[in-house]
Amino acid sequence: MKRVLFIIAAILIIVVSLGFYKISDSREFQFFGVIISRFITPDKVVALTFDDGPSKIFTDRILNILSNENVKATFYLTGNGIKDDFDDAKKIVKAGHDIGNHTYSHKRMALKSWNFVKSEIENTEKLIRELGYIGEITFRPPHCKKLLILPYYLNKVNKKTITWNLEPDSIDKISENSNEMVKYVLKNIEPGSIILMHVMYKSREASICALPQIIQKLKKRGYSFLTITELLNKYYNSQSRIKQTDIKP
């Protein structure tokens, strides 16, 4: 009997742990506060978001691409990145792009303590303000990892979690092929999509090459590019918003 109870308990623990693990990864659900992976709208609008950085080598290149296309994007920067490349981060703000908080040290945040979470977010926030950025600062968890303490803290300080619904350069099969990434985005794009790309690394040359093509081809299809705060103001903060949690799988 004892043996049976032990097995049942072990199975339960495994099932619950797997459930929590799955939830900690979810782009559409967290236990507290607001999480948005896509804006629900019939309008052909899309957000370009870039994680990590800035970077001494790539910031100018990305800013040039965006400026040539007359597109504003959202950069989820880390505190460490801003501290190391403060002038590059400042250039992003000066060019009129959105800045989001991507933690200070880019650690997985699912099982971190309250004090750790608080200091990671507050210290990064302070640096973002020192850049001269005055807009709303949304949050994106590194590797999308969050469980209880992080969402609880974010909710308490009224900060929204922004994830994504398209991530072309995280799909192994296509991450080194810019044409395939462009095709993937065109195939899967929906109004209100949030695209995530990593363009601040040497290893992500294919992503940087794909970027102008993605912008041009989406423009041809009638899409316009808004920052996350523009989308929030238009489709979330306004009275007439459609329920953002009503996201199709």
Ligand SMILES: [Zn+2]
């Ligand atoms: Zn990241």
